[in-house]
Amino acid sequence: MPDAPLLLGTIPLMLGADPLRLPDPFLRPFVDGGVMTLWLDGCLALWPPLAWATVARRIAELPLASADARAFARVVFASATPFTPDRILPSVELRTAAAIDGDAVLVGAGDRAELWSRERWDAVSRLRLDDLAAALGDAAV
Numbered sequence: 001m002p003d004a005p006l007l008l009g010t011i012p013l014m015l016g017a018d019p020l021r022l023p024d025p026f027l028r029p030f031v032d033g034g035v036m037t038l039w040l041d042g043c044l045a046l047w048p049p050l051a052w053a054t055v056a057r058r059i060a061e062l063p064l065a066s067a068d069a070r071a072f073a074r075v076v077f078a079s080a081t082p083f084t085p086d087r088i089l090p091s092v093e094l095r096t097a098a099a100i101d102g103d104a105v106l107v108g109a110g111d112r113a114e115l116w117s118r119e120r121w122d123a124v125s126r127l128r129l130d131d132l133a134a135a136l137g138d139a140a141v
Contacts, residue, residue, distance in 0.1 A: 004029050004050050007108035010125075012118070015104045019089040022046075026106065026113055030085040036094070036115075038079040041124065043107075044090060044098045044115040046083070051111040056080075090115070 011023050022030055029048035035056075039045035047055065059076055062069035079094060090100065103118040116124070 004048060004111070006110050007048075007113045009108045010121075011106045013104045013106055013115075014102055015090070015095070015100055015115075016102065019087040022085040022088065022113075023106065026108070027085055033082060033084045036079075036081045036083055036088065036090060037076050038094065038097050039076075039112075039114065042098060042116075042120050044094055044100070045109075046088070046113040046115060048112070054111075 005028050007026060007029060009025055011025070013020065013023075029051075030046070032049050034049060035047045035052045037045050037047065056077075059073050062073055064070060079097075081091065081094070083089075090098070095101065098115065099117040099120060100115065101117065105116045105118055105121040107114045107116060107121065
């Protein structure tokens with residue numbers, strides 16, 4: 001099976017009361033729908049089916065003896081919401097958790113797309129790649 005296409009780029013959006021349709025550059029991996037979850041750093045993740053299966057399995061395999069692992073799994077799985085590429089409508093709870101109130105940004109993040117509030121994305125995108133790479137040490141690219 002060929003590798004799934006990487007999700008790339010940044011697209012500003014207005015998220016209102018009507019469902020969002022994924023923009024064309026993001027459509028291909030989501031032809032069969034996807035799953036939206038709360039995610040790290042205060043955004044929402046939009047997972048294509050194959051990427052969701054992989055991350056869901058990894059989360060499910062976290063050690064049950066760890067309270068932090070159990071809490072992480074609960075939050076991600078409890079927030080998981082299936083969607084179709086022409087009908088993405090985050091719940092009020094998901095929008096509140098991600099601080100998305102209208103002005104949003106859809107960001108390609110490799111195996112997933114991330115939906116950010118404009119304000120949070122502006123703060124994250126100001127970080128210098130050099131500083132982030134230095135913080136990663138040997139794990140950096």
